[in-house]
Structures are given as C-alpha cells and as structure tokens.
Amino acid sequence: MHKCPRFGVSRYKVKDDDECSSDKNSKKGPPVKVLWYLSIIPRFKCLFANGDDTKDLTWHANGRNCDGMLHHPANSSQWKKIDRFYPDFSKETRNLRLGLATDEMNPYGSLST
Helix, strand or coil: CCECCCCCCECECCCHHHCCCCCCCCCCCCECCCCCCCCHHHHHHHHHHCHHHHHHHCHHHHCCCCCCCCCCHHHCHHHHHHHHHCHHHHHCCCCCCCCCCCCCCCCCHHHCC
C-alpha cells in the first residue's frame, strides 16, 4: 500500500516536485515513520556478563541501605508491594524491574507544555 487506508496520506516521504505524480508505479521514497525494535534480552545478557554492571544491577538486593529514607525506588512502598504480590520474582536478585521515565516528554508537540 502506498497510502494509509485510514487517513489517505502517503506512507512515504515525497519531494515537492513529485506530489503531482500520484501513479502507483512511481518510485517510493523513504518511509515517513520508522519503527526501530531493539531486542532487550541480548542487551541484558551483555550487562550481566560484566562484573561491575552485575553489582549495579543487583544493588537493590545486595547493597541497599535500609534506613527508612527514600534513596532509591527500591525503598518505595510500590516496590515493596510488588515484592509481596510476586514473592517468587522478588527472591531472584537478578530479576530486573523496568521503569518508564517520561521527563521532558510532550506527546502533543507544542500544543501543551
């Protein structure tokens, strides 16, 4: 398909002079949007292969200071709640918890700050 079935816009970047030629045999340009998928499991394996990184990845279980202060997300009530709900997962110190950080992210462009 050369056009989006829902919105009817081109799926490929077109040059200003090529907008007039709308035949299906015209040369396609680069796609407008590209989805990059990077597999995360090989990346984790590389991290655990390095001894220094392994210490950092298992710090929440081995090197944490439990003084009642919130120094790290591992000290939060949400982390402890997940540990209670999934005790088998929390027993293995090499299990990783992923977080999504959306600092400075604005999904609506310049419409909202």
